[in-house]
Amino acid sequence: xxxxxxxxxxxxxxxxxxxxxxxxxxxxxxxxxxxxxxxxxxxxxxxxxxxxxxxxxxxxxxxxxxxxxxxxxxxxxxxxxxxxxxxxxxxxxxxxxxxxxxxxxxxxxxxxxxxxxxxxxxxxxxxxxxxxxxxxxxxxxxxxxxxxxxxxxxxxxxxxxxxxxxxxxxxxxxxxxxxxxxxxxxxxxxxxxxxxxxxxxxxxxxxxxxxxxxxxxxxxxxxxxxxxxxxxxxxxxxxxxxxxxxxxxxxxxxxxxxxxxxxxxxxxxxxxxxxxxxxxxxxxxxxxxxxxxxxxxxxx
Amino acid sequence: xxxxxxxxxxxxxxxxxxxxxxxxxxxxxxxxxxxxxxxxxxxxxxxxxxxxxxxxxxxxxxxxxxxxxxxxxxxxxxxxxxxxxxxxxxxxxxxxxxxxxxxxxxxxxxxxxxxxxxxxxxxxxxxxxxxxxxxxxxxxxxxxxxxxxxxxxxxxxxxxxxxxxxxxxxxxxxxxxxxxxxxxxxxxxxxxxxxxxxxxxxxxxxxxxxxxxxxxxxxxxxxxxxxxxxxxxxxxxxxxxxxxxxxxxxxxxxxxxxxxxxxxxxxxxxxxxxxxxxxxxxxxxxxxxxxxx
Numbered sequence: 001x002x003x004x005x006x007x008x009x010x011x012x013x014x015x016x017x018x019x020x021x022x023x024x025x026x027x028x029x030x031x032x033x034x035x036x037x038x039x040x041x042x043x044x045x046x047x048x049x050x051x052x053x054x055x056x057x058x059x060x061x062x063x064x065x066x067x068x069x070x071x072x073x074x075x076x077x078x079x080x081x082x083x084x085x086x087x088x089x090x091x092x093x094x095x096x097x098x099x100x101x102x103x104x105x106x107x108x109x110x111x112x113x114x115x116x117x118x119x120x121x122x123x124x125x126x127x128x129x130x131x132x133x134x135x136x137x138x139x140x141x142x143x144x145x146x147x148x149x150x151x152x153x154x155x156x157x158x159x160x161x162x163x164x165x166x167x168x169x170x171x172x173x174x175x176x177x178x179x180x181x182x183x184x185x186x187x188x189x190x191x192x193x194x195x196x197x198x199x200x201x202x203x204x205x206x207x208x209x210x211x212x213x214x215x216x217x218x219x220x221x222x223x224x225x226x227x228x229x230x231x232x233x234x235x236x237x238x239x240x241x242x243x244x245x246x247x248x249x250x251x252x253x254x255x256x257x258x259x260x261x262x263x264x265x266x267x268x269x270x271x272x273x274x275x276x277x278x279x280x281x282x283x284x285x286x287x288x289x290x291x292x293x294x295x296x297x298x299x300x
Numbered sequence: 301x302x303x304x305x306x307x308x309x310x311x312x313x314x315x316x317x318x319x320x321x322x323x324x325x326x327x328x329x330x331x332x333x334x335x336x337x338x339x340x341x342x343x344x345x346x347x348x349x350x351x352x353x354x355x356x357x358x359x360x361x362x363x364x365x366x367x368x369x370x371x372x373x374x375x376x377x378x379x380x381x382x383x384x385x386x387x388x389x390x391x392x393x394x395x396x397x398x399x400x401x402x403x404x405x406x407x408x409x410x411x412x413x414x415x416x417x418x419x420x421x422x423x424x425x426x427x428x429x430x431x432x433x434x435x436x437x438x439x440x441x442x443x444x445x446x447x448x449x450x451x452x453x454x455x456x457x458x459x460x461x462x463x464x465x466x467x468x469x470x471x472x473x474x475x476x477x478x479x480x481x482x483x484x485x486x487x488x489x490x491x492x493x494x495x496x497x498x499x500x501x502x503x504x505x506x507x508x509x510x511x512x513x514x515x516x517x518x519x520x521x522x523x524x525x526x527x528x529x530x531x532x533x534x535x536x537x538x539x540x541x542x543x544x545x546x547x548x549x550x551x552x553x554x555x556x557x558x559x560x561x562x563x564x565x566x567x568x569x570x571x572x573x574x575x576x577x578x579x580x581x582x583x584x585x586x587x588x589x590x591x592x593x
Contacts, residue, residue, distance in 0.1 A: 033398075033399045035394070035395070036394075036395040036396065036399050037399060037401075039391060039394055039395040040395050040399075040405045041405075043391055043395075043405075043409065043469075043470075043473060044405060044408045044409065047408075047409065047412060047466070047469060047470055048408070050420075050423045050424060050427060050466065051412075051415075051423070053423070053426075053427065053434065054423045054426070057426065065432060066431070066432050068432070068437060069437060070432065070433075070434045070437055111318075112318045112319050112322070113319065115315045115316070115318065115319070116315060116316045116318075116319040116320075118315055119311075119312040119313075119315035119316045120316070122305060122306055123305055123306055123308060123311065123312035123315075124305050125309075125312040125313065128312075131316050131320065134320065134323055134324075134328070135319060135323065137327075137328075138323055138327045139580065140573070140576045140577055140580050141327045141328075141331050141573070141576075142527050142576065144527050144530065144548075144549040144552060144553075144569065144572050145331065145334065145569050145570075145572045145573040145576060146327070146330035146331050146333075146334045146569055146573075147334075147552055147553055147556055147557075147565060147569055148334065148337060148556040148557075148562050148565050148566050148569065149329075149330035149331070149333035149334045149337060149566065149569075150326060150330040151557075152330070152333065153325065153326060153329065153330055153333075168322065168326075169322065169325075169326035171318075171322055172319055172322040172323045172326065172327060173319075177319065192306070196306070201306075202306040202308060202311060203311075205306075227413070227414050230416070231414075231415075231416035231417070231418075231419075231531075233416065233417070233418050233530055233531030233534065233535075234530045234531065234549075234553065237534070237553075238557075249416045249418055249419065249531065250418070250531075250535075252418070252419070252422065252535070253418065253422075253534065253535040256422065256425070256535065256536075258538075264431075264432070266426055266429070266432065269422065269426075270423070270426065273419050273422055273423060276416070276419055277414070277415050277416070277419050280414040280415070280416075281411055281414040281415065283414070284410070284411060284413065284414045285407075285411070288407055291410070292406070292410070295410070295413075295471075
């Protein structure tokens with residue numbers, strides 16, 4: 001997601017065109033549409049199978065999981081498995097940590113990039129070009145290109161094993177800034193002029209005019225950033241050591257058996273995996289419209 | 301440029317301050333520090349750093365394990381991107397009738413986007429599991445070969461490639477489907493009238509017209525497989541067996557945090573930095589030119 005640039009000029013238009021379901025209906029023969037339905041349905045089923053299989057495993061007892069041939073129907077151990085996974089992985093605490101991290105990063109990034117986009121579009125100030133350039137360059141500095149040194153900074157700040165460490169360093173956002181900047185530029189100048197005539201200062205204008213107008217963009221950005229924050233792996237691995245500060249995505253790794261002496265309790269692992277993947281998937285499902293908008297807008 | 305600007309001297313600086321502070325403290329400073337650190341090596345007792353110039357880089361590029369890791373990374377990224385895009389394009393092209401309900405399919409296809417690579421990896425790990433997994437079970441009817449990724453490097457590599465492709469597939473397909481909807485059917489009909497068959501129509505009309513989508517997805521998938529698959533490797537194969545799946549980001553992390561070779565890890569970060577800059581430059585150099593209609 002990081003370094004995708006100005007490649008999709010037509011893509012937004014394409015997707016927008018594709019959106020209305022009522023579009024189309026051509027003189028193509030009907031069987032063509034049927035083949036298409038079949039193919040897409042097949043694709044969805046193939047894609048869904050691993051998820052279904054993981055869910056099925058999470059409902060089986062250990063004996064059922066390790067029996068051959070593999071059983072492909074849900075069984076009755078679902079409650080036991082989820083309770084066991086919840087307890088053993090300290091899932092409650094880890095899900096809270098993940099929630100704090102995902103929400104913190106999403107809300108932080110949105111606020112910070114909204115403010116900088118506002119400054120860049122609505123003010124003339126010395127060094128504006130430099131600021132813009134600096135924000136752009138962060139696209140080229142993902143975590144892997146500064147692993148050891150970033151950890152050093154976090155350690156020097158005393159932020160290891162803290163929520164500050166998990167969230168604040170990831171709050172800078174070129175993508176968000178560019179998104180809001182682009183959006184602000186489409187707002188007619190007359191609006192700011194009218195606000196000024198009415199005696200509204202810049203912050204009043206931001207709060208009462210720009211903010212309400214930006215709701216759709218904020219929601220779109222929120223879905224993308226929540227998913228990003230929830231699923232981030234390398235960062236929480238770097239800045240947390242204590243088990244109670246680990247996030248769910250990295251905590252689950254501890255359940256995977258690494259040696260022959262551990263019981264291969266795949267039903268428990270899959271139950272944990274289900275709990276970890278549910279929140280971001282639910283956010284995508286419930287905010288579907290914003291999610292698609294976010295995908296298009298942030299990749300520009 | 302806006303005509304109506306708020307006249308205020310200090311407010312804009314205040315507004316960009318949070319962004320800039322984070323950018324400098326957590327992006328620029330560590331990046332510069334990585335560059336510096338890549339020129340040093342810890343003393344035998346770890347109490348001070350010794351300047352070694354390009355020594356770390358010389359060591360890296362003379363180290364077969366590092367070169368193998370680079371090769372693995374490029375192979376992995378190339379296969380994930382190429383197979384992923386080819387499959388998505390093929391399916392999209394076959395499924396190109398204008399139909400109702402495309403929005404529903406798109407929603408379903410995009411769901412795996414929300415699943416962390418690490419979780420995707422753990423699910424596929426079980427599907428590939430040598431004793432209980434459904435895939436080796438099914439394959440056992442076809443061949444006696446033991447698809448044991450615990451032991452065989454190429455099976456482990458296949459496992460993470462499949463998991464990565466799976467995670468990206470719906471996303472790629474959704475963008476190709478949208479791109480196809482944007483191609484005017486008059487163009488295809490014209491080609492048809494000129495006597496072009498379906499395959500020729502695809503290569504002469506559809507594929508070139510989709511080149512912006514392909515380019516965009518290419519960059520996106522390369523970036524993904526290079527930089528966002530750390531969790532996949534860490535949670536599933538841990539770089540193994542041997543170092544068969546030790547991709548560059550994983551190796552940089554491991555050498556730094558488990559091997560405590562800070563200089564060597566920083567040097568690997570610098571190499572990765574060069575790769576990101578290269579990818580970005582490539583993207584901006586060719587974004588407008590090569591891929592227009």
